[in-house]
């Protein structure tokens with residue numbers, strides 16, 4: 085049974101003068117423990133689909149199934165990691181990481197121990213008492229990753245999670261995420277505008293068409309060996325073959341989207 089399934093999901097938004105159909109009849113699924121990336125031109129509905137999977141947005145038509153059950157309300161089996169900073173500025177790194185456990189009423193000693201083990205897992209065991217403004221952007225992302233993973237969600241929803249980072253830090257974070265994923269085997273829906281990142285990380289890459297009424301137009305299995313080092317794998321011929329095949333489909337959509345934006349200016 086898939087961890088997450090989109091069945092004919094259409095999402096529409098009221099806009100001045102009418103209704104904008106962002107996505108139309110989106111159907112694809114993510115198996116338990118599978119890492120799936122969604123790529124597509126800007127504004128094609130990637131975040132919209134992720135919000136529908138999180139239960140933050142109710143589709144106008146169709147449904148999202150979580151382990152076979154129609155999603156109603158928030159997706160409680162999922163953890164989210166967005167592009168924007170999600171840490172509480174008034175809480176230390178450790179307090180941020182353990183926040184969900186604290187809200188759940190977990191024993192504080194247990195929460196602290198688990199929090200410290202997650203901080204160690206992301207390489208921040210020496211900084212439990214630092215506040216977000218005392219950490220670098222990469223360190224804050226590590227705290228956010230530990231904060232998401234400590235709740236042990238079955239599904240990870242990640243929206244451009246690393247795109248604000250410099251390239252070296254980004255690759256370190258990607259490797260870190262892959263190492264944790266390899267160990268814990270969560271189902272991952274990974275939204276990115278970066279095709280290289282999508283291929284390096286994923287088991288499958290789903291390509292969305294340009295909007296409006298965006299929908300999947302390609303679903304590519306990525307059979308590159310694991311474990312992967314995201315910087316090294318980009319230099320292999322197999323990676324380049326995947327890239328060429330997917331870009332062949334994505335290129336036209338990116339051009340369409342670019343022309344639409346130019347026409348709208």
Ligand SMILES: Nc1ncnc2c1ncn2[C@@H]1O[C@H](COP(=O)(O)OP(=O)(O)OP(=O)(O)O)[C@@H](O)[C@H]1O
Nearest residue numbers: 097098106125126127128129130131132133277295
């Ligand atoms: N609340 C909203 N009201 C009106 N239109 C919206 C709303 N949310 C999204 N849209 C529109 O729906 C389309 C899809 O938006 P979405 O943010 O999902 O795209 P995206 O693929 O994630 O974009 P990007 O790659 O630029 O982050 C866009 O045209 C956007 O303007």
